Amino acid sequence: MNILHLVWRELWHRKSRLISGLTTIILGIAVIIGIRTVTTSSEKAVAVKLDNLGANILVLPQGASTDDYYTADIDAPTFPEGYVERIVSSSLQGVDNLSPKLSRRVKIGGSSFVLTGILPANEVAAKPLWQSSGIMGNEIAASCAPSNSQNQSLGFKDERLQRKTIDSLGSGDCYLGFIAAQRLSANEGSRITIRNKEFTVSKILPETGTVDDGRIFAHLHSVQNLLGIENQLSAIEIMGCCNAISDGLLGKMRNILPDTRITTIGQIVSTQIETNRMMNNVSLIFLVIILLVGGVSIGNYMWANVNERKKEIGTYRMIGFTKSGIYMMLLFKAVILGFFGGIAGYIIGTLSGAFLGPQFAGVTVQPIPILLPLSILLAITISVLGSLLPASVAARMEPYSIMQEE
């Protein structure tokens, strides 16, 4: 026989009131968990979509046109290749998969093509500093996005949407975009001549539906040499983490590269940022409402419980319980209510999120186990805060007055 036993027996003795007392906490926690799980899954899903779209930040020279994000690097003025090193050595958070480029229009057989010089992945491996920041080294994933395996679980199975890297590229090799290959009637192993230099077609890239389909990709240094623009770039593509962008990543990069124009896929990123902000604000508003409503509701329940239990409280005091003993007994009850309310709220919230997420947000919702201890902690906090005053009043009740009332 101890306080836990007494609290437990009392809870079961008044089951209907126990259920009504728990309902508020459970519903409150369930709402927060439901919103949180859907929001988190939605953020991950959008981050994956953005990753699959490719780079979302473009570093261009001052004076470059940014009318069209996807063609801004073509025929743009140039800046030194060393700018890549500047970004890498700055240790900026949320920067991934840097891809330096030099793009120019070239004529082949009277037709105009875009020749883009890129660095293949095997050259990144030779530069430890670059490798650590993932320049062309990672197949996918900005640092905020889930891994490839998570991609699969989130339902992005379309291989065309998987971001491709070019592992190796010899100085005399080139990759052709899907449309460029058609226009040149080229196959893998064909030879094409650009400004008197012969390139072997190593691979025809699958159709992506982007401007890259019309491009010819060759080694950056070969293109620089061919065009006579040594150690110069027309753009650096970067995969930036959405959250980092919302936290001012572009501004930080502008400080590092003051004589460049840094742009992003504004509409997509800003929409995502706004959505994330809105959902986070909604979560926060709900959290405050739940804290207030839950606390008041538990407080009411405990008031009613204390009034109903006056005789018991008087009995316990009569046989030798101290005021602090009564206080602890009621707070212990609040902790138990919070504990089970938190667990039930987490389960219901997660199930609701899993059921409603695909319908309302169009995302597959995964449980977030870390939210379980947080739910329990929050529920206990609400329950204890709401019970402080009733418990204090109960502890200060004069046993004699209670006995006389009876």
Added chain:
Amino acid sequence: MQNLTKQYRHRNGTVIDALSDISVKIEAGQFVTITGPSGSGKSTLLFTMGGLLRPSSGSILFNGQSLHSADDKTLSEFRKLHIGYVMQNFFLVPYLTTEENVMVAVSLSQKQVCKQKEIAWNLLKLVGLTDRAEHYPRELSSGQQQRVAIARALANSPSVILADEPTGNLDPELSAEIFTLLKELNTKKGITIIMVTHSPEAAKIGTTRIHLRNGHIIE
């Protein structure tokens, strides 16, 4: 008790003297009965003696220990170790069984559950209720409930039992049983009994009688 007074302030501001200048010395092993009309201060005196009510002035000494200015922890300890209460309305906890109602009082001084059970069982045996150990208070008769209350009052081997109209809700036959039980506790175990009663007949059981009127001892 020396020059004990207890005053209440009514909502309209008037001060009511529940006890006025009470001085009494009770020796260990006595059976004291307190009588008087309703509102004479009988229960107030009993609860003040038992550390459940603080006097407005005066002093209370128990075996030389001062109670009138003691803090809550000291008074709770005093009630736990030295006082057993038997009330007219029994004051049993409804969601605990007969055995648990006794165990809850034992648990305040004995933490081992098996020991708690052993003590509770022996007390229920003393009051003849071992066959009702697993019953809840609502499943017991009034007389049985009062016997459970007496068993609980004995949980920590108190030196004093304070009984407030212990037979007020019982028929004459059951009342006689309870009086007999209290008398046995007094004579066989040497427990001091202080009992408030309306009944002049019941008051005769006591070896010492106190009669109150308007907060004063008149006899």
